[in-house]
Amino acid sequence: MTIPEDAPAATPFGAAPAITTDTLRELTPTEAFRQSVKRPRGFTFFLVLAMVGAAAAQMSAALLTLTLKATEIDAATATTTISISSAVAGILTLFALPIVGTLSDRTRSRFGRRRPYLVVGAIAFVLGAILLVTAPNVPVFVAAHLLITTGFVAANVTVMALLTDQLPADQRGVATALVSMSTPIGALFGMAVAVPFGQQLLPLVGIPTALAVIGMLVLAVVVRDPKWEFPQPPFDLRAALRVFWVNPLKHSAFTWVFTSRMLVFSGVAALNGYQAIYLLQKLHMEPAGLGTAILLTVVVNLGITMLVAPLVGKLSDRLGVRKPFILVAAVILAVGLVLASLAPDFGFYLVACTVVGLGQGVYFAVELVLATQVLPDPDNPAKDLGILKIADNLPVTIVAAAAPALLAIGAGPAGPNFAALFIAGAIAAVIGGLVILFVRGAR
Numbered sequence: 001m002t003i004p005e006d007a008p009a010a011t012p013f014g015a016a017p018a019i020t021t022d023t024l025r026e027l028t029p030t031e032a033f034r035q036s037v038k039r040p041r042g043f044t045f046f047l048v049l050a051m052v053g054a055a056a057a058q059m060s061a062a063l064l065t066l067t068l069k070a071t072e073i074d075a076a077t078a079t080t081t082i083s084i085s086s087a088v089a090g091i092l093t094l095f096a097l098p099i100v101g102t103l104s105d106r107t108r109s110r111f112g113r114r115r116p117y118l119v120v121g122a123i124a125f126v127l128g129a130i131l132l133v134t135a136p137n138v139p140v141f142v143a144a145h146l147l148i149t150t151g152f153v154a155a156n157v158t159v160m161a162l163l164t165d166q167l168p169a170d171q172r173g174v175a176t177a178l179v180s181m182s183t184p185i186g187a188l189f190g191m192a193v194a195v196p197f198g199q200q201l202l203p204l205v206g207i208p209t210a211l212a213v214i215g216m217l218v219l220a221v222v223v224r225d226p227k228w229e230f231p232q233p234p235f236d237l238r239a240a241l242r243v244f245w246v247n248p249l250k251h252s253a254f255t256w257v258f259t260s261r262m263l264v265f266s267g268v269a270a271l272n273g274y275q276a277i278y279l280l281q282k283l284h285m286e287p288a289g290l291g292t293a294i295l296l297t298v299v300v301n302l303g304i305t306m307l308v309a310p311l312v313g314k315l316s317d318r319l320g321v322r323k324p325f326i327l328v329a330a331v332i333l334a335v336g337l338v339l340a341s342l343a344p345d346f347g348f349y350l351v352a353c354t355v356v357g358l359g360q361g362v363y364f365a366v367e368l369v370l371a372t373q374v375l376p377d378p379d380n381p382a383k384d385l386g387i388l389k390i391a392d393n394l395p396v397t398i399v400a401a402a403a404p405a406l407l408a409i410g411a412g413p414a415g416p417n418f419a420a421l422f423i424a425g426a427i428a429a430v431i432g433g434l435v436i437l438f439v440r441g442a443r
Contacts (some may be wrong), residue, residue, distance in 0.1 A: 038224055039166050046219045047159050050118070051179055053215030054155035055186025056208040057125050060194060061132065061148050063187065063294050065204050067276035068287060069132055069141060072201075079277055079407055079416055083400045085142045086273055089149040090397030094390055096153040104161055112225030114158050114165070121154025122216040129209040133201050155216055162223060184302045186211075191295040198288040246376055246387055253374035256438045258391050260326070261371070263432030264363065266395035267333050270425030271340060271356060273399055274418065281415045283346055293346060300350060301357040308361025321443045322370040323436050325362055330433025332359030334426035341422035359429075374439060399425070 066085065070078040100117060107113035128147030135141040159179060190208040197203040248255040279285040279293055316325050336355035343349035371388055399421075406424050407416035 043166065043223075046222055047163060047179055048182055050155055050215040050219040051159050051182035052186040052189060053208075053211040053213070054121070054125070054152050055183040056190030056193075057129070057186075057212035058148055058152035059183065059187035060190035060204070060208040061128075061145070063191065063272070063298070064194070064276055064291055065132060065201060066141075066145060067280070068199055068201060068204070068290070069135060069144075071277075071280065071287070073135065073138065073141060079274070079281075080404055081138050081141060082273070082277060083403045084138070085145045085400075087397050087400035088142055089145045090393060090400060092146055092149055093153060093393045094397070096150065097157060097389065097393075100153055100157045101161065104157060112223075114162050115220045115223065115225045117154045117158045118216045118220040121151045121158065122213045122220075123151075124148070124154065125151035125209050125212045125216075129205045133205050151212065155212070159219075162219075162225070166224075184298075184305070188295070188298050188302055191291065191298055195291040195295050198291065204291065251374075251376040253439045254371075254376055256435055257367075257371050257374055258388060260432045260435040260439075261367065261388065261391040262394055262398075263428045263435065264330055264333065264367075265392055265432075266398055267330075267337055267425035267429030267432070268356070268360070269395040269399040270403075270421050270428075271337060273396065274403065274421060275340075278340075278418045279346065279349070282418050283343065283349065285346065296350060297353045300353050301360070304354055304357030305361040305364065308358055309365040312362050312365035316366045322366040322373075323439065323443060325366040326370065326436045327433040329359050329363035329367075330429045330436075332356075332362060333429045335359075337422045337426035337429065341419035341426075370436075370439070 066082060067078065070081040070085075073081065104113055104117050107116060109116055124147045128144045128149075128151060131140055131144035131147065135144055163179060190211065193207050193211075194204045197207075246254055246258075275297065276290060276294060279290060280287065285293055312325060316322055333356055336352050336357075336359055339352035339355055340349055343352055402424070403421055406421045407418065409417045409420045411417050
């Protein structure tokens with residue numbers, strides 16, 4: 001069965017004729033949906049616009065404005081405040097990613113099953129921004145962080161769901177690549193537009209938030225997302241819990257890849273999560289210049305990563321090996337972290353960020369390719385790749401939990417012991433690189 005070419009196209013907010021379950025006779029629901037819905041011109045552009053905006057709001061908060069606000073509330077306890085907030089937000093992310101995705105799949109609203117979450121995400125960003133600017137204490141500060149995180153999760157899940165819903169597998173390559181690059185690009189853009197405002201929280205928070213809200217609402221308006229008329233899958237608590245589970249003994253290679261990824265990303269999280277407070281308290285940078293400094297680190301890091309990744313990827317493909325590159329990448333990351341711990345000034349720290357960017361470029365070029373070679377169910381990869389994404393986010397919580405103890409080691413008049421934190425991250429990265437050697441079934 002095919003849908004006639006002259007079938008009416010869906011319009012914003014579900015005005016198109018609904019799809020019927022008769023389509024299931026020969027096509028899966030998603031295949032039938034793709035044939036019946038007409039994508040707007042510039043579909044990929046609007047997906048990227050929404051993700052760049054969401055990343056601008058979330059990353060500018062993580063890299064700059066949360067630190068500025070925590071310092072404003074109480075400079076003496078700023079590191080503890082950031083640790084608590086990051087830990088809670090990290091836990092929220094781990095659970096919210098699959099939960100929001102499941103809720104979206106089960107939604108049967110006349111506004112569509114994806115569009116409502118774009119609107120909810122935009123509202124969460126606005127509320128988070130308001131609370132972040134006005135927060136008088138730590139609980140409100142944490143609430144602001146949670147709302148901003150919710151907005152980013154909603155954008156992330158919805159954009160990827162729309163991409164999968166509406167693009168056939170053989171047309172997703174370019175779109176997926178562009179959407180994947182949206183987070184670092186958004187971080188760069190969010191910092192760049194806010195830098196001229198120094199430490200004024202209102203524009204620093206407001207401008208990136210406006211970018212997020214505009215991008216998400218524009219996508220909500222232009223996307224064709226008619227009411228999903230296929231039967232709602234029955235709720236099964238046991239199946240829902242299995243979403244988070246892969247048997248570590250039966251699929252040991254996947255377990256080692258997950259462990260390696262988590263350890264390497266813990267090293268990166270140690271630097272990213274605390275570099276702003278490090279620049280303020282250890283390198284004695286003025287708050288007014290912090291935004292410019294963070295922007296420079298993002299430019300250097302992203303630039304090196306984007307330059308190195310494709311070159312290493314081609315070399316890895318030619319040689320047919322991945323594991324040696326991952327080990328080398330982990331060592332380079334560790335060297336960058338050690339250099340950061342020794343930095344006497346911002347110029348030296350920028351060199352350390354360059355080394356970290358080099359390590360990330362090598363790592364990102366090959367690690368995910370290796371992961372796809374050891375998936376427990378290659379024919380149904382989405383669930384396992386979703387679990388693998390937990391290894392990207394879990395380090396934020398791990399580092400936030402461990403950071404107060406590490407920062408307190410030998411702390412004195414000079415302030416927190418950032419060297420202990422960064423060196424611990426370096427050790428985690430090296431162990432993560434060594435763990436990858438235990439992976440069987442891939443080179």
